[in-house]
Amino acid sequence: MQWNDEAEEAMSRVPFFVRKRVRKRVEEEAESRGANEVAMAHVHACRQRFMTNQEAEVKGYQVESCFGSTGCPNRIETGLDLAAALEQELAGRNLKEFLKARVNGPLKLHHEFRITLADCPNGCSRPQITDLGLIAARRPRLTENPCSGCGSCLAACQEGAITLAPDADYPTIDFAQCLACGHCLNACPTGTLDTGATGYRILIGGKLGRHPQLGRELPGIHGPAATLAIARQCVDHFLTHTQRGERFGEIINRTGLDVLAPIPGLDRV
Numbered sequence: 001m002q003w004n005d006e007a008e009e010a011m012s013r014v015p016f017f018v019r020k021r022v023r024k025r026v027e028e029e030a031e032s033r034g035a036n037e038v039a040m041a042h043v044h045a046c047r048q049r050f051m052t053n054q055e056a057e058v059k060g061y062q063v064e065s066c067f068g069s070t071g072c073p074n075r076i077e078t079g080l081d082l083a084a085a086l087e088q089e090l091a092g093r094n095l096k097e098f099l100k101a102r103v104n105g106p107l108k109l110h111h112e113f114r115i116t117l118a119d120c121p122n123g124c125s126r127p128q129i130t131d132l133g134l135i136a137a138r139r140p141r142l143t144e145n146p147c148s149g150c151g152s153c154l155a156a157c158q159e160g161a162i163t164l165a166p167d168a169d170y171p172t173i174d175f176a177q178c179l180a181c182g183h184c185l186n187a188c189p190t191g192t193l194d195t196g197a198t199g200y201r202i203l204i205g206g207k208l209g210r211h212p213q214l215g216r217e218l219p220g221i222h223g224p225a226a227t228l229a230i231a232r233q234c235v236d237h238f239l240t241h242t243q244r245g246e247r248f249g250e251i252i253n254r255t256g257l258d259v260l261a262p263i264p265g266l267d268r269v
């Protein structure tokens with residue numbers, strides 16, 4: 001749907017972490033009035049509803065993604081529509097009713113359990129400051145195909161994680177530096193670098209607010225099935241331990257991360 005300049009400018013002042021959702025609600029408002037362009041009247045109507053009855057806007061959870069699926073060249077394919085799987089999982093947990101029973105006063109958006117996906121380590125959707133942040137990851141692996149020494153992988157790596165000694169047959173990858181963006185293997189013309197471990201990096205307990213903190217990263221790259229299982233663990237832990245609407249990061253600060261133990265039989269690589 002088209003937006004006029006005034007409405008678009010008003011939207012740019014909405015905090016980034018609710019902008020996508022507010023945008024959708026404003027477009028729904030315009031549609032319900034039979035408009036084919038969003039104008040300030042629709043923005044004002046939504047703002048009024050939000051100010052007077054925020055609880056009606058609360059779903060109990062949010063699953064938010066970056067714009068990778070709209071054609072971003074950096075997107076890493078993991079073979080699972082994780083956003084859809086998480087949405088289905090959380091929709092079945094009745095989180096809004098659960099929160100209503102525990103929060104004093106009306107529910108606010110910041111009470112929701114929030115999962116944020118980014119389809120590559122650039123993290124445009126800001127997975128570092130959400131309850132559960134998931135970053136798609138793809139590590140390179142060396143194959144037996146001969147390396148031509150072209151240096152494309154070194155040029156592609158922004159982390160300086162790849163070196164190629166003058167007399168070496170193959171490059172060396174420092175996985176402590178590697179962010180698993182996959183750029184090097186995309187750049188390799190000989191197939192010497194190929195796709196290795198693919199899945200997600202997992203950040204736990206990030207938040208903004210009065211005491212902001214970045215999510216703490218679980219070690220390794222987690223395959224899609226393991227990621228979904230850990231997400232379930234996190235929601236279970238949230239439901240079991242939350243007190244008066246505190247954020248997941250505060251719970252993890254109290255209980256530690258060890259509660260999220262590796263799950264036998266699932267792929268942590």
Ligand code: SF4
Nearest residue numbers: 066068072119120124
């Ligand atoms: S996080 Fe990566 S894949 Fe997603 S929109 Fe940003 S650059 Fe593209």
Ligand code: SF4
Nearest residue numbers: 157178179181182184
């Ligand atoms: S995956 Fe990305 S960060 Fe890792 S070595 Fe390749 S280019 Fe560097």
Ligand code: SF4
Nearest residue numbers: 147148150151153188
């Ligand atoms: S691994 Fe591939 S990209 Fe890197 S130097 Fe060798 S041939 Fe070139």
